[in-house]
Every structure is written in C-alpha cells, then in structure tokens.
Amino acid sequence: MDLNHKTAIVTGASRGIGKAISIALAKEGVNVVLAARSEEKLMEVKKDTDSFNGNSIIIPADISKEKDILNLFNKTKKEFGKLDILINNAGILIKGNLVDFSVEDYDKIMNVNLKGVFLSCQQALKIMIPQKNGFIINISSNAVFKGYPEQSVYSASKYGIVGLTKSISNEVQKDGISVALIYPGGVDTELISYARPDIDKSVLIPPEDIAKTVIYMLKLSDNSWVDEICIRRRAAKPF
Ligand SMILES: NC(=O)c1ccc[n+]([C@@H]2O[C@H](COP(=O)([O-])OP(=O)(O)OC[C@H]3O[C@@H](n4cnc5c(N)ncnc54)[C@H](OP(=O)(O)O)[C@@H]3O)[C@@H](O)[C@H]2O)c1
Structure with missing residues (x-):
C-alpha cells in the first residue's frame, strides 16, 4: 500500500x-x-513527526476509559474524514508473583492492555467497515510464548490480544479490513528497563526495528498480508 496521505491512530505514541x-x-x-x-x-513527539509532514495531531487519551476512546475516534474522523490504520500499541506492565498480585493491579493491566484494545478496535471498525478498507496492527508480546516469571497477568493480557485479533481478522476480512499481530521481544524502552533490568541494554531491540516491521507489513502489495510477526532479541533463545 502507498502510505502517503493515509490516516493512522497510534496509541502509546508518547514514548x-x-x-x-x-x-x-x-x-x-x-x-x-x-x-x-x-x-x-506527545508535543515532543509531534515536533519529530512535523519534521517530515505537518499533518500529525495530538489527542490525549487514557485508553482504559471509554469516553476517551470515543473522543479519540470521533475527533480523528472529524479532522481527517477517515481512518486507514490503527496501531494498538499502548500497554503497561506491572511485575509481581501471582500469589501476591493485587486485584487492583490485575484490573489496571487488563483495562489498558485488553479492554483498551477491545474498545479501540470496536471504534476503528465502526469507521473502517463502511469505508470497506482499513488496517489494524495489535502489539502483543513475546511474553505470551515464554512464560516469564512475575509477568503472568501481563502475559494473560497479551494472550487476550491474540485471541481478540484472530477472531476479529476473520470477522472483518469480508469488509476489506486486515488485522495483524506483532510479538516484540526485549525492546529498548522504559517498559523493559523496569521489567527486565537484568538484560544488558546493548543487546535490546531498538524501537525503530518494530517501526520498520510495521512499515514493512503496511507497504506490501494489495495481494499480500502478514498475519503475525514475532521479533526477538538476536541474543535470546530462538523460538
Ligand atoms: N519494550 C518491550 O520489550 C516490549 C516487548 C513486548 C511488547 N511490548 C509492548 O509494546 C507496547 C509499547 O511498549 P513500550 O516498551 O514502548 O513501553 P513504554 O515505553 O512504557 O511506553 C508505553 C506507552 O503506552 C502509553 N500508555 C500507557 N498507559 C496508557 C493508557 N492508559 N492510555 C494511553 N496510553 C497509555 C504510554 O504513554 P503515557 O504514559 O503518556 O500514557 C507510552 O506512550 C506495549 O503494549 C508493550 O506491552 C513491549
């Protein structure tokens, strides 16, 4: 797809x-x-996006709140008249052994990582289905395959995204909408510094590699689509 003049929402765009x-x-x-x-x-990030084109806008939103999601999608539709791409990237991780894990922290993770993605997909599809086209990429995690200790609730939320994505993909294929998953491994961000301080920063994946993966998926020809991509640290165990 030629991406020029397309409209995309990226959640968790602030860092x-x-x-x-x-x-x-x-x-x-x-x-x-x-x-x-x-x-x-977000304003700092807009300075960077504006250096390439001046058409980015900021919409502050807490994706765990339905009213913020409605505002996000309504304002996008009003501003650009369409939505071509949704990148469900925002997410949080709270570490802890299951036995001590509080219900409050469980709810916090699920409300952002799973309910936020559910609400965003729902509102995006309300725009994309009448358009008869659209692309949604949901950011899951390598954690779903690995079973890292102290990440059970985070992993469950990221597994939830897998089920949601696979089912939605089959629901909306007939409407010309493509939905995909990316499962990143250790990426050099604040989240991984907190989650895995044991990993040497020099072997972490640069965030730009995940961005390149997104662009690769979106720029394939109209005849191709990639359902899922797993991208791990080269230093990590294969598969
Ligand atoms: N880093 C990794 O190794 C890794 C690996 C696998 C998967 N992932 C996934 O990749 C995604 C991005 O992670 P990251 O590593 O870039 O983490 P990060 O540096 O902590 O960034 C998280 C982003 O999500 C936003 N966010 C958090 N809670 C939010 C909420 N309630 N509403 C709206 N936005 C919210 C944050 O912005 P505000 O605080 O301004 O809201 C921030 O922009 C997450 O879904 C994460 O689970 C990361």
Whole structure:
C-alpha cells in the first residue's frame, strides 16, 4: 500500500515503540494521530513527526476509559474524514508473583492492555467497515510464548490480544479490513528497563526495528498480508 496521505491512530505514541512507529509513519507521509495520556510528551513527539509532514495531531487519551476512546475516534474522523490504520500499541506492565498480585493491579493491566484494545478496535471498525478498507496492527508480546516469571497477568493480557485479533481478522476480512499481530521481544524502552533490568541494554531491540516491521507489513502489495510477526532479541533463545 502507498502510505502517503493515509490516516493512522497510534496509541502509546508518547514514548518508546509508539513514538518510533509514529515517526516512521509520518516519514511515509501518513497523517498520524498521536494518542497517550501525557500531552507534554506527545508535543515532543509531534515536533519529530512535523519534521517530515505537518499533518500529525495530538489527542490525549487514557485508553482504559471509554469516553476517551470515543473522543479519540470521533475527533480523528472529524479532522481527517477517515481512518486507514490503527496501531494498538499502548500497554503497561506491572511485575509481581501471582500469589501476591493485587486485584487492583490485575484490573489496571487488563483495562489498558485488553479492554483498551477491545474498545479501540470496536471504534476503528465502526469507521473502517463502511469505508470497506482499513488496517489494524495489535502489539502483543513475546511474553505470551515464554512464560516469564512475575509477568503472568501481563502475559494473560497479551494472550487476550491474540485471541481478540484472530477472531476479529476473520470477522472483518469480508469488509476489506486486515488485522495483524506483532510479538516484540526485549525492546529498548522504559517498559523493559523496569521489567527486565537484568538484560544488558546493548543487546535490546531498538524501537525503530518494530517501526520498520510495521512499515514493512503496511507497504506490501494489495495481494499480500502478514498475519503475525514475532521479533526477538538476536541474543535470546530462538523460538
Ligand atoms: N519494550 C518491550 O520489550 C516490549 C516487548 C513486548 C511488547 N511490548 C509492548 O509494546 C507496547 C509499547 O511498549 P513500550 O516498551 O514502548 O513501553 P513504554 O515505553 O512504557 O511506553 C508505553 C506507552 O503506552 C502509553 N500508555 C500507557 N498507559 C496508557 C493508557 N492508559 N492510555 C494511553 N496510553 C497509555 C504510554 O504513554 P503515557 O504514559 O503518556 O500514557 C507510552 O506512550 C506495549 O503494549 C508493550 O506491552 C513491549
């Protein structure tokens, strides 16, 4: 697909992987809607996207809140009249052994990582189905394959995204909409510094590699689609 003049929402655009994806999309000529809670940090990212094209906008949103999601998608539709691409990237990780894990922390993770993706897909499809086209990429995690200790609830939320994505893909294929998953491994962001301080930063994946993966998937010809890509640290165990 030619990405020039497409419109994309990127959640979790204020730093890390979402920031890198937003910049890479802007470089391709995409109008990027930058969404996250921190308006200040989004403004910093907008300076970067504006250096490629001036069509990015900021919409502060807490994706765990339905009213924020409605505002995000309604404003995007009003501003650009369409939505071609949704990147469900925002996510949180709270570490802890299951036996001590609080219900409050369980709810926090699920509300952002799973309910946020459910609500965003729902609103995106309400725009994309009448358009008869659209692309959704959901960021899951290598954690779903590995079973890391102290990440059981995080892993469950990321596994939830897998089920959601596979089912939605089959629901909306007939409407010309393609949905995919990326499972990143250790990427050099704040999240991994907190989750895995044991990993030497020099072997972490640069966030730009996840952004390149997104661009690769979106730029394939109209006859091709990649359902899922697993990208791991080269230093990590294969498969
Ligand atoms: N880093 C890794 O190794 C790794 C590996 C596998 C998967 N992932 C996944 O990749 C995604 C991005 O992670 P990252 O490593 O870039 O983490 P990060 O540096 O911590 O960034 C997380 C982003 O999500 C946003 N966010 C958090 N809670 C939010 C909420 N309630 N509403 C809206 N935005 C929210 C944050 O912005 P605000 O704080 O401004 O809201 C921030 O922009 C996550 O889904 C994560 O699970 C990361």
